[in-house]
Amino acid sequence: MTNPLLHLAVALDGAGWHPAAWREPDAQPDRLFTAAYWVGLAQQAERGLLDFITIEDGLDLQSDDRFGGDERTDRVRGRLDAVLIAARIAPVTRHIGLVPTAVTTHTEPFHLSKAIATLDYVSGGRAGVRVQIAGRPDTAAHFGRREIPRLSTDRFAQPEVQRLVAAHFDEANDYVEVVRRLWDSWEDDAEIRDVATGRFVDRDKLHYIDFEGRWFSVKGPSVTPRPPQGQPVVAALGHATIPYGLIARSADIGFVTPRDRSHAAEIVAEVRGEEARAGRSGVHVFGDVVVFLDDSPVTARARRERLDELAGPDFASTGYSSDAHIFAGTPAQLVDLLLDWREAGLTGFRLRPAALPHDLAQIASGVVPELQRRGAFRAGYPDSGWPATLRGLLGRSRPANRYRSSAA
Amino acid sequence: MSKQIHLAAHFPGVNNTTVWSDPAAGSHIEFDSFRRFAQTAERGKFDFMFLAEGLRLREQNGQIYDLDVVGRPDTFTILAALAAVTEHLGLTGTINSTFNEPYEVARQFASLDHLSGGRAAWNVVTSWDAFTGENFRRGGYLAQGDRYERARTFLRTTTELWDSWHGDEVIADKDSGRFLSTPAPGAFGHRDQFFDIAGQFNVPRSPQGRPVIFQAGDSDEGRDFAAASADAIFSRHSTLAAGQAFYADVKGRLGRFGRTRDELLILPAATFVLGDTDAEAADIAREVRRAQVSPQTALRFIEQLWNRELPDFDVDGPLPAFDPVVSDTLIAKGRASVRQFAKDPVALAGEWRARAEDGHLSAREVVIEVTGRQSFVGSPETVARTINDFVQADASDGFILVPHITPGGLDPFVDTVVPLLQELGTFRADYRGTTLRDHLGLAPLGQPGAAAARAAS
Numbered sequence: 001m002t003n004p005l006l007h008l009a010v011a012l013d014g015a016g017w018h019p020a021a022w023r024e025p026d027a028q029p030d031r032l033f034t035a036a037y038w039v040g041l042a043q044q045a046e047r048g049l050l051d052f053i054t055i056e057d058g059l060d061l062q063s064d065d066r067f068g069g070d071e072r073t074d075r076v077r078g079r080l081d082a083v084l085i086a087a088r089i090a091p092v093t094r095h096i097g098l099v100p101t102a103v104t105t106h107t108e109p110f111h112l113s114k115a116i117a118t119l120d121y122v123s124g125g126r127a128g129v130r131v132q133i134a135g136r137p138d139t140a141a142h143f144g145r146r147e148i149p150r151l152s153t154d155r156f157a158q159p160e161v162q163r164l165v166a167a168h169f170d171e172a173n174d175y176v177e178v179v180r181r182l183w184d185s186w187e188d189d190a191e192i193r194d195v196a197t198g199r200f201v202d203r204d205k206l207h208y209i210d211f212e213g214r215w216f217s218v219k220g221p222s223v224t225p226r227p228p229q230g231q232p233v234v235a236a237l238g239h240a241t242i243p244y245g246l247i248a249r250s251a252d253i254g255f256v257t258p259r260d261r262s263h264a265a266e267i268v269a270e271v272r273g274e275e276a277r278a279g280r281s282g283v284h285v286f287g288d289v290v291v292f293l294d295d296s297p298v299t300a301r302a303r304r305e306r307l308d309e310l311a312g313p314d315f316a317s318t319g320y321s322s323d324a325h326i327f328a329g330t331p332a333q334l335v336d337l338l339l340d341w342r343e344a345g346l347t348g349f350r351l352r353p354a355a356l357p358h359d360l361a362q363i364a365s366g367v368v369p370e371l372q373r374r375g376a377f378r379a380g381y382p383d384s385g386w387p388a389t390l391r392g393l394l395g396r397s398r399p400a401n402r403y404r405s406s407a408a
Numbered sequence: 409m410s411k412q413i414h415l416a417a418h419f420p421g422v423n424n425t426t427v428w429s430d431p432a433a434g435s436h437i438e439f440d441s442f443r444r445f446a447q448t449a450e451r452g453k454f455d456f457m458f459l460a461e462g463l464r465l466r467e468q469n470g471q472i473y474d475l476d477v478v479g480r481p482d483t484f485t486i487l488a489a490l491a492a493v494t495e496h497l498g499l500t501g502t503i504n505s506t507f508n509e510p511y512e513v514a515r516q517f518a519s520l521d522h523l524s525g526g527r528a529a530w531n532v533v534t535s536w537d538a539f540t541g542e543n544f545r546r547g548g549y550l551a552q553g554d555r556y557e558r559a560r561t562f563l564r565t566t567t568e569l570w571d572s573w574h575g576d577e578v579i580a581d582k583d584s585g586r587f588l589s590t591p592a593p594g595a596f597g598h599r600d601q602f603f604d605i606a607g608q609f610n611v612p613r614s615p616q617g618r619p620v621i622f623q624a625g626d627s628d629e630g631r632d633f634a635a636a637s638a639d640a641i642f643s644r645h646s647t648l649a650a651g652q653a654f655y656a657d658v659k660g661r662l663g664r665f666g667r668t669r670d671e672l673l674i675l676p677a678a679t680f681v682l683g684d685t686d687a688e689a690a691d692i693a694r695e696v697r698r699a700q701v702s703p704q705t706a707l708r709f710i711e712q713l714w715n716r717e718l719p720d721f722d723v724d725g726p727l728p729a730f731d732p733v734v735s736d737t738l739i740a741k742g743r744a745s746v747r748q749f750a751k752d753p754v755a756l757a758g759e760w761r762a763r764a765e766d767g768h769l770s771a772r773e774v775v776i777e778v779t780g781r782q783s784f785v786g787s788p789e790t791v792a793r794t795i796n797d798f799v800q801a802d803a804s805d806g807f808i809l810v811p812h813i814t815p816g817g818l819d820p821f822v823d824t825v826v827p828l829l830q831e832l833g834t835f836r837a838d839y840r841g842t843t844l845r846d847h848l849g850l851a852p853l854g855q856p857g858a859a860a861a862r863a864a865s
Contacts, residue, residue, distance in 0.1 A: 060610060074586060
């Protein structure tokens with residue numbers, strides 16, 4: 001049996017994922033809040049033929065402490081709204097998928113649904129969204145509508161903390177359900193422009209979604225017609241059983257963080273099991289890997305060490321750590337790893353460049369050509385038609401509308 | 409010296425002004441329509457384009473209203489995309505303060521301002537209906553008396569968020585390793601009857617400091633709100649006399665809030681119909697009005713005023729002889745115009761009948777007359793002269809033009825009227841600045857804190 005082609009995405013965040021990336025000679029930390037910076041990165045990723053980019057976001061100031069804010073002045077702080085960055089990029093790219101991050105904890109599913117539908121219109125069917133929960137109490141205080149207790153690593157396994165985490169993900173699950181129902185709340189042929197009867201729409205093809213849940217009730221229909229892809233792509237990152245449940249029940253793509261090939265196989269088995277329980281199949285499982293890429297392994301490792309030193313005294317001993325595996329080496333060595341992990345059942349990878357633009361350039365000009373040489377990546381983008389959408393790139397068809405009446 | 413005219417373009421809306429039945433009418437949702445419309449406005453050197461918002465599909469008689477254009481994009485997302493295909497044009501979006509939270513709206517506008525190089529503007533509206541609230545987790549009901557207090561408070565809070573970054577925090581000095589000049593940028597705290605929030609805003613200060621602020625209310629309270637805190641008013645007074653009265657009233661209020669007359673622009677919405685001659689334009693205008701009020705649309709308007717279903721009513725005959733149903737429960741939901749009808753429907757029905765009798769008009773013809781809002785009808789010369797006269801006579805500072813055809817309805821105006829205004833010397837031949845504040849002739853914002861202090865006064 002021949003192996004399926006791999007899917008490849010890149011995760012954009014500030015100046016790169018290493019906290020000292022902004023100090024690299026080719027980094028552009030003074031341009032992080034300009035459109036040109038993000039357009040440049042997206043176009044570079046598109047020249048590299050990648051399936052899509054993700055854009056990180058959050059409703060708080062970035063922090064080295066995952067449970068609360070810090071007061072560091074030596075890190076990139078501040079960011080622009082990721083959905084709007086993606087919209088700004090869309091008209092000046094042609095092929096690449098655009099998957100901004102959106103927070104489900106404090107925001108409105110009605111607004112997000114029409115925002116991603118609109119992103120799908122402005123990009124010609126290349127929109128997705130990566131949903132994320134916001135668990136920090138200081139983030140909740142920005143909205144003042146609910147209290148969230150401060151967590152810590154040593155309390156994380158306690159049952160009441162796990163219940164809280166599960167509730168956040170249940171809310172995210174409801175949220176995605178509402179977003180998806182709203183995308184379907186217009187049938188594709190609802191707009192009729194029938195001059196004889198004076199009707200612009202056939203209201204029998206507009207549907208109330210009537211969602212009622214623990215966190216919100218939403219009536220519908222959307223104010224935005226069904227987007228070009230029908231259902232834009234939904235993604236989520238997960239590290240444990242609870243988020244795997246969200247991925248399995250609601251997402252099209254799960255980003256997971258295996259330590260090695262056998263860990264990848266365990267994760268894939270768990271996600272597939274959750275998926276079967278939810279009565280679904282075919283969710284993409286992408287491995288996340290932080291990458292330091294250079295022409296020789298020595299150079300890559302030296303760059304990682306140099307960045308660790310720059311990152312401050314607290315990094316000098318431990319070095320940069322991440323939820324994802326950290327790779328430092330050549331593009332060919334990375335391809336060895338990706339093809340090895342593919343055997344565990346991963347269908348693609350989301351690479352997190354340690355430093356921008358350097359590691360993105362290495363992905364585009366090194367990793368992708370090497371994957372192509374080994375027959376593991378497409379030769380180019382499809383020219384037009386359905387395959388040229390993000391769902392199409394991911395090998396998915398355009399889904400039927402859940403509200404479509406059988407009589408039609 | 410003559411006043412300079414400000415022109416803007418309103419993307420045709422979800423109402424019966426927009427004629428979708430015309431063969432030239434294109435998509436209201438495809439990006440190409442928005443791109444073409446925005447690029448035409450920019451070709452005409454307009455100050456900005458304007459987008460309205462609606463957060464629930466309108467209903468009548470318990471069913472979705474199907475006679476007008478239905479469906480629109482998300483305001484922020486489409487404006488961010490348009491920033492990619494324009495260079496100078498201001499990007500003004502209506503965003504509701506009832507169904508959003510200050511932190512999110514502030515970061516979306518700050519982001520849009522960054523991504524457009526200082527071209528963002530916000531038309532602040534507040535609605536109070538539980539009908540729209542059914543689409544939102546926070547629900548919608550707000551006592552009508554609290555509307556402006558909510559809007560004022562929301563704007564004050566977002567202004568505090570925008571001003572929480574002063575513009576000197578990001579130093580990004582690679583050598584010293586200092587990205588920030590301060591450990592706690594964007595710190596804020598706000599507590600009042602609507603919002604109790606604190607923390608750190610996460611978008612650095614944007615090119616304009618904050619979006620340009622538009623306000624659209626017409627009540628005494630709305631005018632005060634605008635005079636206190638807005639940069640521009642989107643008004644409905646597009647006739648000369650009404651425009652002058654509104655203009656004098658609102659400009660006269662500015663002093664009370666410590667502001668000068670040129671700190672607030674008054675920009676009425678206006679429609680136009682052009683022809684080679686005035687007579688030809690008048691003929692076309694009549695056709696447009698008939699297209700805007702189809703027999704079915706006429707019936708729906710009559711039902712709105714009479715506040716009941718009239719299933720067998722003939723719109724080519726006379727208006728109903730009986731009086732409207734007076735009730736707090738209205739058959740039409742999600743549209744502002746109905747509230748005008750509801751004030752005194754019996755008296756208004758009497759006025760409609762009197763007009764019908766005077767003009768020997770059918771029910772449909774009455775609706776065509778009373779709902780028509782064609783501001784400028786004539787040859788390009790006539791329209792250019794009239795617009796210039798209105799502005800010079802202080803009926804406005806310019807106009808927000810609402811074409812009735814999407815997306816091409818603006819092109820004839822840009823091609824024929826704009827050059828005449830440029831010849832008159834009262835409209836720019838090219839952009840001079842880069843930000844929307846520059847186009848509007850508004851001074852750059854001073855130090856953070858000044859605006860917040862003013863809004864709070």
